Amino acid sequence: MTLYLITACPDLARAATAAGVDRIFVDLEIAGKEARQGHKDTVISRHTLEDVHAIRQVVPQGSLLVRIDPWGDGSPGQVEAVLDAGADALMLPMFSNAQEVAAFTHCVAGRATTVGLCETAAGLARLGPILTSGQLDEIHFGLNDLHLDMGLDFLFEVLAGGFMDLAASRCLETGVPFGFGGVARVGGGELPARLILGEHERLGSTAVILSRAFTGGAKTLSDMPADLDLKAEVARVQECLESLAERDDDQREADRLELAGITQAIADRIGGRA
Numbered sequence: 001m002t003l004y005l006i007t008a009c010p011d012l013a014r015a016a017t018a019a020g021v022d023r024i025f026v027d028l029e030i031a032g033k034e035a036r037q038g039h040k041d042t043v044i045s046r047h048t049l050e051d052v053h054a055i056r057q058v059v060p061q062g063s064l065l066v067r068i069d070p071w072g073d074g075s076p077g078q079v080e081a082v083l084d085a086g087a088d089a090l091m092l093p094m095f096s097n098a099q100e101v102a103a104f105t106h107c108v109a110g111r112a113t114t115v116g117l118c119e120t121a122a123g124l125a126r127l128g129p130i131l132t133s134g135q136l137d138e139i140h141f142g143l144n145d146l147h148l149d150m151g152l153d154f155l156f157e158v159l160a161g162g163f164m165d166l167a168a169s170r171c172l173e174t175g176v177p178f179g180f181g182g183v184a185r186v187g188g189g190e191l192p193a194r195l196i197l198g199e200h201e202r203l204g205s206t207a208v209i210l211s212r213a214f215t216g217g218a219k220t221l222s223d224m225p226a227d228l229d230l231k232a233e234v235a236r237v238q239e240c241l242e243s244l245a246e247r248d249d250d251q252r253e254a255d256r257l258e259l260a261g262i263t264q265a266i267a268d269r270i271g272g273r274a
Contacts, residue, residue: 001200001241002179002207003234004065005214008051011221014058019231020238023065025209026052028082029093031069049081056086063088065115070094071104079107089113089138094145096122098129105135113137118167119145127167131174140207141167141180153271155181156191159199160263168203179207186236188213190266194240195259201244202252210237 005016006025013024027047052066066087068078082090090112092104105114114135118124119142130136141164143155150158158164164180171178180200186193189211200208214233216225224230247255268274 001205001238003237004207004209006209006212007215007219008047008055009220010054010058012215012218012224013055015221015230017059017063020234021210023063023089024055024059025091026055026064026066026087028052028078029067029069031072049085052082052085052087061088065089065091065113067091067093067117071100075104076107079104083108083111087112089115091115091117091140093117093142094120094123095130096120097126098133101130102133102135115140117142119143119149121146121149124163124167127170131170131176134174136176138177138179138207139171140178140209143181152267154263154267156196156259156263157267159196160260164199164203168205172204177206179205179209182209182211183237184211184213185233186240191259191262193237194244195255195262197237197240198244198247198252198255199259201241201247202256210234 002022003020004023004025005021006027007013007016008026016024028049030046052064056064064087066082066085066089068075068082068090070093079090090108092101092115095101095104095116095118101116108114114137116130116136116139118127118139123130124146131139141158143158147155147158152158159181168178181196183189183196184193186197189196197208214230216228218224265274
């Protein structure tokens, strides 16, 4: 499982890769994000191109992913700037059709790994042609913006409602590696991390974003809680995944149903139906 951590702090990025994090995620996406998420309890990173340069100096080759803005007139210039800064992988968010994805991959032109971030209802509905074009190297499903675009109350309704089952089957059919959403520390979260990781294992996912719980919400290494052992927490995720892989089909289904039940209860509470 490829583990992402979002940070623009060089010291934290260095510590994270040493702890077993596979990709450091620098987030340049800002266009339209305040309007979509400003009223939610989500992090808007506000990272800069200078942060990309700084992170490049401290992380291994192959481990720096940069999310750009949604595709638009300024995108080719942003792609070039990010590539010049040393990004190993570029992520395109908020696409709604195969043409936007094609423009992105054509611009990158094989100089970095291309990752599509599917987080619109239109992008999900058009997933077939997006995947069969054979242009994306990887795809990630962003449950936060996706649930907002679908008019849902809780991001994991996208998972519990079976939408990820369909998306996963399309990805497996076309051979495009996929991941989805984020996960809290094992043993934490109102929706237990073990159940979320169980769905990753059941569906064949290869990537997940580690939530801010892994750094205690800190933006710098020095601000992290002294009792938080990032290396141990990363190891617990991998150990949990290994354990989940040993489940039989009955246990996988029981875990899926448990996740669906908790998700429904949370969604009903958020939506004022409980």
